Amino acid sequence: MSNPSTVEKTISYIFLILVGVLLASPFLYMISIALASDATTVKSAFTFVPLEFQWSNFYTIFTNNNLGTYLKNSVIITVITIVGSVLSASVVSYGFARIKARGSRFLFIVLLSTMMIPGEVTMVPQFIIFRHLDWINTFYPLIVPSFFAGAFNVFLIRQFVMSIPKSLDEAAMIDGMGHPGIYWKIIMPLTYPILAAIAIFSFSYNWGNFMGPLIYINDPEKMPLALGVQLLTTVGGGQMPPWNLVMIASLFLTIPMVLVYLFGQRYVYEANISGGSSGIK
Template identity: 75%
Template sequence: MARMSCLEKSVSYVILCAVGILLFAPFVYMISIALASDSTTVKVAFTLIPREFAISNFTNVFTDYHLGTYLKNSIIITVWTVIGSVASASFVSYGFSRLRAKGSGLLFVALLSTMMLPGEVTMVPQFIIYRELGWVNTFLPLIVPSFFAGAYNVFLIRQFIMSIPKSLDEAAMIDGMGHLGIYSKIILPMTYPILSAIAIFSFSYNWGNFMGPLIYINDPEKTPLALGVQLISTASGGQMPPWNMVMVASLFLTIPMILVYMLGQRFVYEANINGGSSGIK
């Protein structure tokens, strides 16, 4: 049995390594193209190890293709959406998990049912509303919705809060603490893992969000990085796209998401375990 177990483990490691190499290969090729020279790009003679290295691509993309502006806009949008997602979802989740009112269960089910609506259904009505508000070509349509508590975030945090004993709340109430104090001084510190996971989810979505800026942003000076990569690919005006510069910009789009997930993957795991095991109560 021990030999069989060792054999099975070895086979599993071999399969995982093969799959890992297969999934990592496009990223390696992206780095190779990002380091390729302009002459290699024009000939489309890309190889795994570039024949002509051009480290200057990582500076030229800032001076010639406005990557710094795209990065700044993405940082502004992402930071505010992460703050809005975490703050609003945690506050609403506390209400659903600790405050009992007539119809609260039905309201929570209605909130969850919004997750079933495809984004294409609400795309046009949302655009009309934001246009009437004068928000088109601003960051507001990309930031403000995050301050209204996404249903999935509320569900995860609510399930996490419901696993916290209510005896802590009762002890705090005996000491004269109200709901706002319980929320800020007891619940928030204990929900740090799930809030970190929500922040990671929000960062990943908004850092790579392409469709939202494509719909609402018209000014290149307000373009975030995800849409900026597409603008760089069309900068040559119908000629051969500068693929080396596109890949450099793509690295700036990809690496932050990889690093954030690597550093916070344990919070994502805890969120899935606690959110999935508690059930809807």
């Protein structure tokens, strides 16, 4: 097959640039609204390019609207859930991939079958359990489940671990190393790309998680950023929400996810490849 001509490349690049601008336009419009003045916000006279640049909006939202508190809560929840997701899923997947036991394949299929259960089905039972544990209005319902390995994460890591030669395990066992040592010193370093992908997935879900905090968090001082953005839009007396401040909070909600995916997309790609490269064995 001949290489594409210069004209074909130019047309392809122009098309991709146009598509990129089209997809980025809502984000650019968000920035424009974030820089709009209060007078423009009241009139809802937003333009794609701000009529004025009111940089003090960034100061106002931190001093008068608890954005710093929302960010802190989101960071706490997200960091702990990332650690819990990576550690629990890697331990469970190592057991399924390396430890042969009667019924392990059946248990793995049962684990995967839990992915077919809609979240709406388990929402009420989970709430009842957490209420009996007196965990309502705490971070525990948002953090603790991450330490019970998710089926999707286990599947991805297991498929990756199964591609690692078992001769490494056998050599380590000859040297007197047990399963904990093999997992920590051999498997964990080799599965860094897939663990990074799991961390990215966990970050994207928990940083923008709205439904969980909406159900379990009542105190504004404990709300994460996703719920705090919604709180900013709630004003009484028929007043217009401060859309410029809402858009600033939305920027803090969006930009970290974009940056994390931008710098970690190769790990996500490798995760998709490894996850689909082999079946259930």
